[in-house]
Structures are given as structure tokens and as C-alpha cells.
Amino acid sequence: MAHTLKIGDTAGDFRLPGGRLDGETFHRREYTLSEQRGKPLVLAFYPGDDTPVCTAQLCSYSDGLAQLQSSGAAVWGISPQGLDSHERFARGRDLRMPLLADQERTVAKSFGIAAPLIGLRRAVFILDATGRLHWKHVTAVGATYPPATTLTAQLVRLSA
Structure with a gap:
């Protein structure tokens, strides 16, 4: 396994298929890290759609999305499931951030x-506008996640 990014490291560019629920439409497209340059980005990696802890985490972030975006940041959820699974998950839980496969x-x-x-x-992971790692939370077991308020506080510190 590769070493986890360290604070101050620049994340390498990537391209993943993803989708975002907007009203009743799940818009599918390719997402690239480089498209976010110039604004902060929250990357929330989670093991699986529709699992108890992942559902609580993504619902928390979706409910706090306006607050998270108030600093100009985007929030992307990333997991190993495909787009059909992501669409079902987003529709079932009314998740409004992009989910990437x-x-x-x-x-x-x-x-x-x-x-x-x-x-x-x-x-x-919270990346700054240049793609450098500003903050991270990585679990050993995976049963905990930082609440949206913690992420918002980090985004405020980043913009100060």
C-alpha cells in the first residue's frame, strides 16, 4: 500500500466517473481533480453505499453542504461502487454532493x-486551492468520521 499523503503534499490529478443529484436528475460526468484548482475541495472516501456508517456520514455532509460550500469548497464522496449504485444511494438518501466511482x-x-x-x-482529505493537503482524517477501522462542523472549521482556517 502506498504511503498516505502528508500535510503539505500535493495530490496527484485524477479522473473518475461520477454523478450528482440535482432535483430529480442524476447528472453523470467525469470529474477531475484539476478542475477544482483555485478552490478548496473536501474528498470523503467511504467504503460502501447504503451501509450504516457510510449512510450516516454522507447524510451528515449532505445536510451540512451549504455550510461546507460557504467557503467556496466543493465536497466529493468517493467509493468503489459504480454509478448505478451511487445513483440509487443519492436518490434514496437525497444526497446532493457528487459521488465518484x-x-x-x-x-x-x-x-x-x-x-x-x-x-x-x-x-x-481537505485540499487547498492549489491541490495541497491541508487536513486529513484517516480511520484504522472505519467506524468513525469527522462531522461536517469539523470540516467547516478546517475550511474556515484554510481561508483565514
Whole structure:
């Protein structure tokens, strides 16, 4: 497994298929890290759609999305499931942030969080406007996640 990114490291560019629920439409497209340059980005890696902890985490972030975006940041959820699964998950829980499909775990490996059996370790990375890692939370077991208020506080510190 690759080493987990360290604070101050620049994340390598990536491209993943994803989708975002807008009203009744799930818009599918390719997402690239480089398209976010110029504004902060929250990357929320989670092991699986519709699992108890992942559902609580993504619902928390979706409910706090306006607050998270108030600093100009985007929030992307990333997991190994495909777009059909992501669409069902987004519709079933009314999730409004993009959900990206890292089915080969390429991005999880590049961030050093790929894990046997579960696909990836639950992790949240906040990148600054240049793509440098500002803050991270990586779990060993995966049953905890930082609340949206913690992420918002980090985004405020980043913009100060």
C-alpha cells in the first residue's frame, strides 16, 4: 500500500466517473481533480453505499453542504461502487454532493487508503486551492468520521 499523503503534499490529478443529484436528475460526468484548482475541495472516501456508517456520514455532509460550500469548497464522496449504485444511494438518501466511482481503487491507492476486503479505509482529505493537503482524517477501522462542523472549521482556517 502506498504511503498516505502528508500535510503539505500535493495530490496527484485524477479522473473518475461520477454523478450528482440535482432535483430529480442524476447528472453523470467525469470529474477531475484539476478542475477544482483555485478552490478548496473536501474528498470523503467511504467504503460502501447504503451501509450504516457510510449512510450516516454522507447524510451528515449532505445536510451540512451549504455550510461546507460557504467557503467556496466543493465536497466529493468517493467509493468503489459504480454509478448505478451511487445513483440509487443519492436518490434514496437525497444526497446532493457528487459521488465518484473509484471501482479499481486507483485514487484510493494514490492517497494511501486502499484496504483489502473493504476496498478502502474511511478517510477525509481537505485540499487547498492549489491541490495541497491541508487536513486529513484517516480511520484504522472505519467506524468513525469527522462531522461536517469539523470540516467547516478546517475550511474556515484554510481561508483565514
